[in-house]
Amino acid sequence: MCMSRHYDVDAVRREFPAVERMVYLDSGFQTPLARPVKAAIELFLREGIETAGPKSVWLDRVERTRAKVARLLGVTADEIAFTKNTSESMNIAANALPLQAGDNVLMIHGDHPNNAYAFLNLQRKGVEIRFIPMTDVVDAESFAPFIDERTRAISMSHVTFHAGHRFDIESIGAMCASEKLYFVVDVMQAIGVVPVDAKAIGASFIGSGSHKGLLVPQGLGLLYWDKSLAELEPAYLAAASLAEIPDDLIARPDKMAPSPAARRFELGNFNLPAVHALGASLDMIEEIGVQNIQNHCFDLGDHLIARLDELGVRLVGPRDRQHRAPHIYVIALPASDWLGHFEENGVRVSPERDGIRVSLGMFNTVTDIDRLIDVVRKRGLGRPSAAA
Structure with a gap:
């Protein structure tokens, strides 16, 4: 089950068939089509x-x-x-x-x-x-x-x-x-x-x-x-x-x-x-509420930052909720070296100026974030942790 403190993410995910086929972390480029x-x-x-x-x-x-x-x-x-x-x-x-x-x-x-x-x-x-x-x-x-x-x-x-x-x-x-x-x-x-x-x-x-x-x-x-x-x-x-x-x-x-x-x-x-x-x-x-979508993405972002810290991988841009967007995060991994690796492992992200952009949508979950971290670790970067 995909838990959120803010709304039923399982129900939302069912409206986006593409997110069952891949780990979709690229809504800052284009969101998948929803059934409605x-x-x-x-x-x-x-x-x-x-x-x-x-x-x-x-x-x-x-x-x-x-x-x-x-x-x-x-x-x-x-x-x-x-x-x-x-x-x-x-x-x-x-x-x-x-x-x-x-x-x-x-x-x-x-x-x-x-x-x-x-x-x-x-x-x-x-x-x-x-x-x-x-x-x-x-x-x-x-x-x-x-x-x-x-x-x-x-x-x-x-x-x-x-x-x-x-x-x-x-x-x-x-x-x-x-x-x-x-x-x-x-x-x-x-x-x-x-x-x-x-x-x-x-x-x-x-x-x-x-x-x-x-x-x-x-x-x-x-x-x-x-x-x-x-x-x-x-x-x-x-x-x-x-x-x-x-x-x-x-x-x-x-x-x-x-x-x-x-x-x-x-x-x-x-x-x-x-x-x-x-x-x-x-x-x-x-129906979901923009404030709820924002809060859900902030929670996922907090989890992403914590997992990156465990790996010793730097976040580009602001970390504080007051100054960061809830849904856009750039990981300091060279896109030329990493984009193909993510694609091969079924994780959709974007290349950006200073690294790999992870952009969240209303349908994303903690499991999506953990899958991203697993793919980073798969390449030998970082060390295993209890959260893995």
């Missing part, structure tokens, strides 16, 4: 085959899923837009900010490249991008010395993909509010595992994809927009983005005001199969 998610996609396909597409029904489900996303983030549905992925969300945010030549944006050196490139692309408009050092602890005090009279925004990840840093975005959001800075947050590696309260963060934009903690195949992204910031307008426009969509679909230059809702950032047709999948996955996540 598969069923939602199959429903969409069946309806398309049998009825050629009940579009009004599908669009109603889009809006219901939008409301579920809003509930997850603690916002209203009209503050949520659907995008293709995190990269598109970050680019939408970067280009919506009213930045001028000579303004500067602060970011963290070594953060996800697709967040950085969205803003680095603004250099062609004369916007300066400044990078602060990445340390295990990044908070408001980390950014404060770099702010000057031309600083307009801060953009950063909540959780880093490469070592599991969990930054103090609440203190940074509060500082942005006091300094009147825009605040853009990439929550791709947090959402679905770490609670995200957009209003508590004080974010102008929050962007994410959905194929990690949200359990959906690739190709769907999310964007939260603080609707009080009406000056943040899209860099592009389509009929679906307008406040008034013309009934006759004839474009009129005198009626181009963007929608008062986050729909202003959408470009027409949706990834309908993925939206169906997201509706199902959000039901799963809501």
Whole structure:
């Protein structure tokens, strides 16, 4: 039996057939497909085959899923837009900010490249991008010395993909509010595992994809927009983005005001199969509770760190729960030497900058962690212990 103090992990594991075939510790790359998610996609396909597409029904489900996303983030549905992925969300945010030549944006050196490139692309408009050092602890005090009279925004990840840093975005959001800075947050590696309260963060934009903690195949992204910031307008426009969509679909230059809702950032047709999948996955996540998922992953992480300590193997990144993500851990084993060994022994992990990344999901167990440790020891690293 797979025990947890927080929910019935055995029941959850039954919804993920792949985890019975391998030790799956790679949710930071892509989560396996869950049965309810598969069923939602199959429903969409069946309806398309049998009825050629009940579009009004599908669009109603889009809006219901939008409301579920809003509930997850603690916002209203009209503050949520659907995008293709995190990269598109970050680019939408970067280009919506009213930045001028000579303004500067602060970011963290070594953060996800697709967040950085969205803003680095603004250099062609004369916007300066400044990078602060990445340390295990990044908070408001980390950014404060770099702010000057031309600083307009801060953009950063909540959780880093490469070592599991969990930054103090609440203190940074509060500082942005006091300094009147825009605040853009990439929550791709947090959402679905770490609670995200957009209003508590004080974010102008929050962007994410959905194929990690949200359990959906690739190709769907999310964007939260603080609707009080009406000056943040899209860099592009389509009929679906307008406040008034013309009934006759004839474009009129005198009626181009963007929608008062986050729909202003959408470009027409949706990834309908993925939206169906997201509706199902959000039901799963809501039933378990993000806080419970986080606590379960923290417990597994504590066990992983203890077992690594027994082996004398170093953890890359923060160890303290206050500063680490509950579900992302990088082991200081060279990926070029170790990745094949894990694959040969049925353990799915990812190579990262400084080693092997172990990323946990709602379905993982202590047994998975112990299996990982056994595979490390199998290669002659470390010494046997009573916990083995």
